[in-house]
Amino acid sequence: MSKTNVVEVSNLHFARGTRSIFSGLNIGIKRGCVTAVMGPSGCGKTTLLRLIGGQLIPQQGQVKVFDQVLHSLNREQLTQLRARMGVLFQSGALFTDLNVFENVAFPLREHGSMTADELHDKVLLRLEAVGLRGARYLMPAELSGGMARRVALARAIAMEPELVLYDEPFAGQDPIALAVLQRLIRALNDSLQMTSVLISHDIVEACAIADEVILLGGAGVLAQGSPEALLKSTDPMVYQFMHGQADGAVPFHYPAPELITEMRTATARSHIQTSVMTDHQELK
């Protein structure tokens, strides 16, 4: 392992059916940093997260985490390596038959060798960190979306992992929950000296806490650098994504024949012709 990289992806090829997701992907995740992995929908962000977590096997190339090639590990070794990782799933993935306390205690019970009192205190400390100590007896169905995400975060960091993977942590959150999550991810990363990989669509929120941004697209890396550098980039694709423009290098429309050729009624065709002519006149 390079001394600075916790995760190293080299010459990664991965396809789903005939569709290539990654073709020769090379990235490195720096130790101690919050790295935001961004890109348009379907570019393979979540797939990358699952490859780093060892849930998917690359068809070619390799994924190294803590200097170990994931797909060469046996079940036991992979379990030991995963004990050093935490994952915050997009849906939270709380166990619906366990209450908040038991959800956070789950990884500690499975891998820890602590007494019941130590476990109790550790779970309370984790819940205190996300502001939900008072909600420890609630069931997942009784939590709001933001609370569920915070419980999932407490569970992900329960074992004090060296690497935490966040899959769309801000998706569907109200502004308050979003700000809380944003603050927590940065604060936990720094206080527990972790490395964080953040998969996100939310450019403003992700850039506000990320040390580095990796922009995926076209089955590889479009750009990599600090958030400031990427926001200033003049590359058409990078610019379009970082500034949230609907149309540009990445077309808004899925490839299709002209709309007018597909219309069946004369009324619809004339309506399209009129609106195209109006657009032309406005442009002139």
Place this chain on the structure above:
Amino acid sequence: MLCKQLQLIGQWVLCRLAGLGGALFMLLQSLLVLPGRQGLQRLLQQLYVVGVQSLIIMLVSAAFIGMVLALQGYTLLVDYGSEQAVGQMVALTLVRELAPVVAALLFAGRAGSALTAELGLMKATEQLASLEMFGVDPLHRIVAPRFIAGVLALPILVIIFNLVGVYGGHLVAVEWLGVHSGAYWGNMQAAVSFIDDIVNGLIKAVVFAILVTWTALYQGYHCIPTSQGISAATTRTVVYSSLLILGFDFILTALMFGGL
């Protein structure tokens, strides 16, 4: 043209064989590790879910089936003056055929579909992936206790089905139609063999339990994690289980009672 058709048939057969192999592999992998103390707790919990919660539908169905059998049997036998044999007819029909088959079909609809939907939703909400990431094998934690619970629950439900069905028949034949109570029980005791009838019926129940629970768990574990995917998997569980129950019932009946 013929070559293409042969190719399609070959692909279909290979796909089905791969599915069967995958299902067998899943089952073996889930059962390889012996359950610990917590595993036993999970097994008891699942026995309650698949067994106790299926009890009401079994009791009601068994009572009505026993009553219908007695009524139909009596109207047939009374023409020959043999209505005293109605008890033996009800008991033999139940223990050999109807109890294992109907209970298994009801079990597939009640518990099998619930197992598939539960596993499908666990997959859709990433709970299975989450377990994997915590280094816990979902096959041991989730699949194994459900499978063992299903295999234990159905034979017990079939025994209860037999008892309730016989008492349902007694209610109609003896209390309503006036068949002599002594003849009802006496002919039944004389005709029903413990090994040939009751044990063979229970062997059927165990085979059906394995088929239904295995199908349900495989469909749930490997479903497409969307609302449409879970719905399709639940439907497949009920359809495949029902066909397997009826097909295997014929094979087992031929082996047990067909003199093969």
